[in-house]
Amino acid sequence: MNRRIVLARRPVGMPRPEDFAVSEAELPEPGDGQVLLRHSWLGLAPAARLRMGEEASYTRPMAIGDVVYGQAVGTVLKSRHPELREGDMVVTISGGWQEHSVAGGSGLSRIDLSIAPAAAWLGALGTSGMTAYVGLLDHGRPRPGDTVLVSAASGAVGCMVGQLARLKGCRAIGIAGGPVKCELARDLYGFDACVDYRAPDFAEQLVAACPDGVDILFENVGGAGRDAAWALLNQRARVVVCGLISEYNGEHASGPSWFPILFKRLSLSGFILSDHLDRRPEFVREMGAWYAAGQVRMKEDVRHGLAQVVPSFIDMLGGANVGKTLISL
Numbered sequence: 001m002n003r004r005i006v007l008a009r010r011p012v013g014m015p016r017p018e019d020f021a022v023s024e025a026e027l028p029e030p031g032d033g034q035v036l037l038r039h040s041w042l043g044l045a046p047a048a049r050l051r052m053g054e055e056a057s058y059t060r061p062m063a064i065g066d067v068v069y070g071q072a073v074g075t076v077l078k079s080r081h082p083e084l085r086e087g088d089m090v091v092t093i094s095g096g097w098q099e100h101s102v103a104g105g106s107g108l109s110r111i112d113l114s115i116a117p118a119a120a121w122l123g124a125l126g127t128s129g130m131t132a133y134v135g136l137l138d139h140g141r142p143r144p145g146d147t148v149l150v151s152a153a154s155g156a157v158g159c160m161v162g163q164l165a166r167l168k169g170c171r172a173i174g175i176a177g178g179p180v181k182c183e184l185a186r187d188l189y190g191f192d193a194c195v196d197y198r199a200p201d202f203a204e205q206l207v208a209a210c211p212d213g214v215d216i217l218f219e220n221v222g223g224a225g226r227d228a229a230w231a232l233l234n235q236r237a238r239v240v241v242c243g244l245i246s247e248y249n250g251e252h253a254s255g256p257s258w259f260p261i262l263f264k265r266l267s268l269s270g271f272i273l274s275d276h277l278d279r280r281p282e283f284v285r286e287m288g289a290w291y292a293a294g295q296v297r298m299k300e301d302v303r304h305g306l307a308q309v310v311p312s313f314i315d316m317l318g319g320a321n322v323g324k325t326l327i328s329l
């Protein structure tokens, strides 16, 4: 049998445990080109919250009763895939909050444990790292000397953006919630500075941290932090809109003026990782080498067992996670 966490009702505001239910189902059978997996790790993603609402986002909403969306690492139990065999370890971008899944297509890849341990394929070498890689390198187009400003800087995507920015010769400035996360951004990830958005003088601190303005704004959060960063953009700055987590629970901040887009000839680039899965081989080659050389790292926030999935997800949306939120099964 397969234990799964399904959407029981659509959350209003911050999700609550009653919005989800545990259900059991027969193990699914893989079709042509697919594998049956036993999950050993689940990676929780804020984007799951976007799919719980009724409105379409960049993808269709989940139906009530659907298994909740998320990434997973697992072992192949049965294979009808031409290149995967029983016992292979793989990562899937859509394994879901469950113990087993059937997977295939471009979101399924073998993992190499000689490069990094299994959990890292959901973090630095998984969708979090790849989001930073594609977002910063392809959309941000960093040049040595640029100032790169990143929100949710100590989180899974944000910490990778900061480390990549430093590897590319940029100045990395973070925004994060609280002194502990700011310290992590500076001490573990090498950010040049990190500003606490909860500090009463946040806007002044941000100006002081970016004396040459901002050339790349990597936006993970939206809301008040984004508004403060907006005023610091230089001419021809690139704004990479990766996520707007502060609005996922239905709270909308007032928007900034869009005149700077015109006056400063800005490029504003929204992107969704699943459109860029063809970049994975290059990402794994480059990021794998940086990871193996200790040039990039990611703190993991690990909890154990399926029962911890919902509380961990709620913690993550509220900022109580420190590092990539992972469930070990």
Ligand SMILES: NC(=O)c1ccc[n+]([C@@H]2O[C@H](COP(=O)([O-])OP(=O)(O)OC[C@H]3O[C@@H](n4cnc5c(N)ncnc54)[C@H](OP(=O)(O)O)[C@@H]3O)[C@@H](O)[C@H]2O)c1
Pocket (backbone or CB within 6 Å): 044, 045, 046, 047, 127, 128, 131, 152, 153, 154, 155, 156, 157, 158, 175, 176, 177, 178, 181, 220, 221, 223, 241, 242, 243, 244, 245, 246, 247, 271, 272, 273, 274, 316, 317, 318, 319, 320, 321, 323, 324, 325
């Ligand atoms: N475009 C894509 O394809 C793509 C792919 C993956 C992820 N993303 C986006 O990237 C962003 C980061 O995701 P992640 O997986 O790396 O999560 P994460 O940063 O590890 O965890 C989420 C963090 O968001 C911050 N946060 C939550 N609510 C906030 C609020 N109201 N105001 C300010 N900060 C808040 C919290 O950090 P603080 O305590 O520092 O506030 C929290 O720890 C999300 O917006 C996600 O949707 C986009």
